Amino acid sequence: MTATYTFDVLASLDGFGSFDGGDWGGYWGKHGPEFLEHRLAQYREDQRMVLGATTFREFQQMLGTSAEDSLVGDPINDRMRSMPTTVVSTTLQAPLDWPDATLVSGDAVDVVARLKEESDVPLRSHGSLSMNRALMAAGLVDRVQLTVFPVITGRTGVDPVFGGAADFDLELLESRTLDGRTLELVYRPTLHG
Numbered sequence: 284m285t286a287t288y289t290f291d292v293l294a295s296l297d298g299f300g301s302f303d304g305g306d307w308g309g310y311w312g313k314h315g316p317e318f319l320e321h322r323l324a325q326y327r328e329d330q331r332m333v334l335g336a337t338t339f340r341e342f343q344q345m346l347g348t349s350a351e352d353s354l355v356g357d358p359i360n361d362r363m364r365s366m367p368t369t370v371v372s373t374t375l376q377a378p379l380d381w382p383d384a385t386l387v388s389g390d391a392v393d394v395v396a397r398l399k400e401e402s403d404v405p406l407r408s409h410g411s412l413s414m415n416r417a418l419m420a421a422g423l424v425d426r427v428q429l430t431v432f433p434v435i436t437g438r439t440g441v442d443p444v445f446g447g448a449a450d451f452d453l454e455l456l457e458s459r460t461l462d463g464r465t466l467e468l469v470y471r472p473t474l475h476g
Contacts, residue, residue, distance in 0.1 A: 286402035288333075288395065289426040290415040292444050296431055299440030300412055307439070311432045315462030318430075319359065326362045330405045333395060335414035336372035343381065363409065369398060371414065392421045399423065416448040419472055426456065431466040450475035 294300055295311060302311070310318070334342065346360050368384040371394045377386045387394050391414045398406055408415055418424050429444075453470035460466055 285399040286331075286404065286406050287425045288399055288406045288418070288423055289408070289428050290419065290424045291407055291409045291428045291430075292412070292415070293430045293432065294444045295434045295436040295440055297435045297437060297440060298444050298446075299436050300410065300442035300444045302436050302439040303441045305436070305439040307434070307436070311434045311436075313432045313434060313465060315465070318461040318465050319357075321459075321461055321467070323359050323362065326359060326366070328405070330366065330407050331398070331402055332363065332366045332368040333398065333406050333408040333411070334368060334370050335391065335411035336370065336375050337413075338410040339368075339370045339372070339375070339379075339381070339384075341410070367404075369394070371395070391417055392423065395423050396421075412442060412444060413447075416445070419451065420449045420474065422474065424472055427453070427470045427472050429468045429470070431468065433464045 292300060293310065295302070306312075342363070346364050365382055368381065370379060370381075370384055370386050371389070371391045372386060373388050375386055379386050395406070395418055408418075415424065419427070451472040452475050453472055455468065456471055457469040458466065
């Protein structure tokens with residue numbers, strides 16, 4: 284039995300994973316208590332985080348390397364920082380300045396295929412867009428968890444979540460509305476064609 288791999292990604296309605304400029308703030312300023320409670324409950328479950336090098340560097344910058352130097356200090360980000368984490372990179376050097384992180388050098392497809400076979404807990408990757416698009420194309424992503432915030436970032440949006448991805452058919456597994464405005468959609472992807 285292989286571990287389930289979830290590609291967990293946040294996006295604006297127009298499909299951007301982040302923004303550059305503007306005054307949006309975290310979660311595009313649209314998070315509410317139901318979203319935050321639901322998200323924290325998901326991250327409290329036993330699981331291993333899998334990150335690519337770029338997202339790992341962004342997390343270090345945004346979340347800090349320890350609770351003492353973090354400027355964020357919210358329970359979700361604190362939990363993300365404390366989870367067992369595998370960082371897939373050919374550019375980073377060990378040791379990583381991050382609690383419970385393991386650096387694995389190599390091709391992400393090979394690394395994640397091995398992790399899926401060896402892990403006793405589910406795997407979750409937040410962000411790491413290019414890595415996860417490659418993993419989807421290789422058939423290693425079991426679930427795409429897409430949280431869509433009620434914003435359009437036409438001028439400030441960057442990082443198209445599925446830009447350059449292969450074509451996929453999606454089977455809707457779950458859907459929910461949080462705080463009456465934010466959608467969480469969970470799909471099973473299958474390569475089209």
